[in-house]
Amino acid sequence: MSPISRGFTGRRRDAPDPSRIPPGQYLTRDFPVLSAGPTPRVDLSTWTFTIDGEVDEAVSWSWEQFLDLPAEEVTRDIHCVTKWSKLDTRWTGVSVDRLLGSVRSEAEYLTAWSDGGYTTNLSREDVADGRAWIVYRFDGEQLAPEHGGPARLLVPHLYFWKSAKWVRGLRLTADDEPGFWEGYGYHNHGDPWLEQRYQGD
Amino acid sequence: MARAALPGRLTWQFARVVETIAETPTAKTLVLEVPEWPGHDAGQHVDIRLTAPDGYQAQRSYSIASAPEHSHLELTIETIDDGEVSPYLTEELRVDDELELRGPIGGYFVWREELGGPLQLVAGGSGIVPLRSMLAHRAAVSSEIPTRLLYSARTLEDVIYRDELARAGEGVTLDLALTRAWPPDWAGLTGRVDQDTIARVTFAAGERPWVYVCGPTGFVEHVSASMVAAGHPADRIKTERFGPSGTGGS
Numbered sequence: 001m002s003p004i005s006r007g008f009t010g011r012r013r014d015a016p017d018p019s020r021i022p023p024g025q026y027l028t029r030d031f032p033v034l035s036a037g038p039t040p041r042v043d044l045s046t047w048t049f050t051i052d053g054e055v056d057e058a059v060s061w062s063w064e065q066f067l068d069l070p071a072e073e074v075t076r077d078i079h080c081v082t083k084w085s086k087l088d089t090r091w092t093g094v095s096v097d098r099l100l101g102s103v104r105s106e107a108e109y110l111t112a113w114s115d116g117g118y119t120t121n122l123s124r125e126d127v128a129d130g131r132a133w134i135v136y137r138f139d140g141e142q143l144a145p146e147h148g149g150p151a152r153l154l155v156p157h158l159y160f161w162k163s164a165k166w167v168r169g170l171r172l173t174a175d176d177e178p179g180f181w182e183g184y185g186y187h188n189h190g191d192p193w194l195e196q197r198y199q200g201d
Numbered sequence: 202m203a204r205a206a207l208p209g210r211l212t213w214q215f216a217r218v219v220e221t222i223a224e225t226p227t228a229k230t231l232v233l234e235v236p237e238w239p240g241h242d243a244g245q246h247v248d249i250r251l252t253a254p255d256g257y258q259a260q261r262s263y264s265i266a267s268a269p270e271h272s273h274l275e276l277t278i279e280t281i282d283d284g285e286v287s288p289y290l291t292e293e294l295r296v297d298d299e300l301e302l303r304g305p306i307g308g309y310f311v312w313r314e315e316l317g318g319p320l321q322l323v324a325g326g327s328g329i330v331p332l333r334s335m336l337a338h339r340a341a342v343s344s345e346i347p348t349r350l351l352y353s354a355r356t357l358e359d360v361i362y363r364d365e366l367a368r369a370g371e372g373v374t375l376d377l378a379l380t381r382a383w384p385p386d387w388a389g390l391t392g393r394v395d396q397d398t399i400a401r402v403t404f405a406a407g408e409r410p411w412v413y414v415c416g417p418t419g420f421v422e423h424v425s426a427s428m429v430a431a432g433h434p435a436d437r438i439k440t441e442r443f444g445p446s447g448t449g450g451s
Contacts, residue, residue: 002213002250002252002258002301003252003299003301004252004253004254005251005252005253005289005298005300005301006293006298007289007293007294008251008252008253008259008289008293009253009254010251010253010257010258010259010285011285023258024250024258024259024260026259026285032418032442032443033418033422033442034442035440035442036309036310036439036440037425037435037436037438037439037440038425038426038428038429038435038438038440039422039425039426040435041426082262083260083261083262116435117436146418146422180309184307184308184309185211185306185308197248198210198211198306199210199211200210200211201210201211
């Protein structure tokens with residue numbers, strides 16, 4: 001039980017629908033940028049998206065081939081571990097179900113990897129059944145580089161560090177291998193509704 | 202990107218405010234006594250949690266300003282006008298008040314003396330806070346690692362830790378860039394930090410510095426892109442950005 005902070009009342013309970021804001025989060029209307037290093041500049045003529053690792057046969061798409069895949073438009077709330085939540089964000093991209101449908105694999109985990117060296121780990125379950133996408137448009141526009149363009153992973157039911165920016169592939173793994181922030185003490189799973197921010201939460 | 206050892210669980214603990222220091226018209230340093238503090242590396246941050254009488258809670262992240270070697274934990278908070286938490290911390294909180302916090306958090310944007318140098322720090326506005334921790338760590342261990350700080354602020358009045366930075370000591374070169382207004386006799390840099398400024402007052406890529414850039418998103422994007430263009434490898438450039446909504450978070 002936390003003690004009361006003398007003189008603190010709080011101001012942001014007037015969210016349109018407080019039931020959509022997970023514990024410890026606050027609503028923002030802008031779109032903050034958080035990255036550990038410089039924003040990579042990506043050459044689309046050599047860009048590929050690859051699924052490999054524990055698969056029968058690795059598969060890879062060029063940028064043009066990727067844009068030809070059937071796309072979905074999704075509107076979701078997103079939650080960053082640095083405490084902001086943003087409602088009704090609108091994205092266009094390809095569902096991870098469809099991409100993983102191109103390979104055969106018994107692996108239960110995967111690592112998303114990105115230009116610039118970033119990685120994050122996920123279970124197959126967390127990216128299955130219409131819960132994850134590789135997106136390349138935000139709010140009707142091409143996804144800006146600082147927000148992860150040309151393409152990023154979108155896994156809106158987990159804290160947003162799992163939605164890897166500048167994603168280049170999914171590597172299927174037999175074991176759950178901690179990614180970049182997971183290795184620095186952030187939670188392995190990252191469910192915002194359970195407030196799984198850091199290891200042990 | 203190297204991986205650190207997994208730290209232990211982060212539990213909430215109490216900090217007592219022992220002093221508050223007005224740094225600028227809008228920034229204040231909170232000097233905290235944290236009996237259970239596990240120690241930190243320069244560049245890390247903490248989460249703060251406030252609780253209203255009706256049980257409502259708000260959390261935010263703030264960079265640690267003090268060196269690991271200091272006896273107290275210091276946070277420097279920039280007041281965000283329409284903010285929910287920062288005005289409370291800078292205007293309401295007083296000596297002897299208690300604060301709930303947990304940390305340290307983040308392990309990538311850190312500098313330890315053993316990492317070596319040269320050390321190139323680039324700050325925009327209150328982005329100076331975690332870099333001050335690095336400078337204080339450097340001083341505390343009597344490091345001789347060549348260090349440069351390029352610090353961009355709106356006006357001289359907005360420069361946090363001004364006196365302390367001016368006497369940062371041997372081996373530290375400070376370049377202040379004022380973007381909005383400057384005194385008539387100002388001999389330092391003026392205007393927006395651009396590629397030319399960076400070329401003139403930062404370590405060349407050939408010297409292989411570790412580069413730490415912290416500030417508002419636009420500033421960090423611009424500076425880190427310029428450093429890459431100047432030939433610094435991307436994996437030697439560590440960044441921490443804060444947008445209008447975040448403050449010093451990871």
